[in-house]
């Protein structure tokens with residue numbers, strides 16, 4: 001029975017090639033961070049208020065001009081056609097129906113233009129691994145802009161590709177025949193959408209971010225800043241937002257859970273730019289915890305791919321509906337009457353028991 005986000009993984013595994021299921025589920029190395037993301041949410045305790053009339057509770061927020069129905073985004077994930085033949089088209093339609101922003105992966109198996117055509121008018125952002133050659137990065141930005149993307153999410157936690165040992169054991173190194181990284185087609189001579197076209201480069205520096213910001217008028221968010229000093233540097237350089245993420249435990253293993261890093265990052269940023277968070281969000285209570293600790297919204301990664309594999313567009317729609325119901329339920333039970341009630345006071349701290 002599909003009662004919650006975790007149930008979609010079980011259902012999806014019955015339909016997916018086990019090698020592809022491992023690609024989705026897996027993390028880097030010992031998968032310590034992968035487990036920690038969910039474990040850290042589970043360790044936090046909520047402390048509700050009562051008798052406050054919570055009839056009007058959804059804290060809809062405006063993010064770069066988009067007022068969402070719920071404070072959830074689809075984090076960028078590669079290769080949706082591994083999960084469903086419609087791939088990112090199906091995801092985009094489901095996101096549009098739920099009124100949530102889809103962050104299209106640079107490694108999508110449908111081009112960003114075709115994704116836009118599948119869900120015209122829907123809010124979407126584009127995720128980018130900056131390429132060492134500025135011309136290629138700029139060509140990608142041009143494709144995303146032409147497809148109506150309203151923000152760029154630049155992934156900065158990948159100077160090298162994460163070491164997923166499940167993929168190594170399974171010999172999964174590139175897309176199966178017939179599938180391509182469609183955003184990359186015709187960008188480099190002699191390459192036609194193979195995964196290796198997406199270069200994860202140790203050469204990247206803050207200057208690449210400055211240059212990207214000069215080349216676009218779109219808001220630029222950084223995905224994968226974990227250190228408060230880097231968060232301050234991002235603000236200093238005029239970055240428009242942060243997506244606090246450890247790549248779902250797929251890059252450097254043994255970094256902390258994002259929810260444990262959030263208070264430090266929120267302090268460093270001090271409200272000057274929005275901070276979003278992803279990693280291990282599976283429950284409405286996880287969303288409430290992240291908002292209470294200073295996130296403007298949260299992203300979900302794997303549950304989207306599991307739901308897509310389970311039931312295509314309808315699967316993702318239903319999964320998002322379940323999450324919406326859970327958020328609503330958690331807010332009501334916490335006694336939250338509006339955004340101002342979402343403060344760290346919603347969280348129970350044992351040492352402040354009086």
Ligand SMILES: Cc1cc2nc3c(=O)[nH]c(=O)nc-3n(C[C@H](O)[C@H](O)[C@H](O)COP(=O)(O)O)c2cc1C
Nearest residue numbers: 024075076077078105155247248279280300301302
């Ligand atoms: C199968 C898969 C593919 C991913 N592909 C990308 C990607 O192309 N670009 C990126 O920035 N992050 C990528 N991520 C990381 C997600 O954006 C996100 O940070 C992570 O999945 C959030 O954690 P969660 O899966 O626990 O919700 C990927 C994650 C998964 C599981």
Ligand SMILES: CCCCC(=O)C(=O)O
Nearest residue numbers: 078107162195198247250
């Ligand atoms: C170049 C594709 C990378 C996908 C990714 O980021 C991941 O699998 O975590």
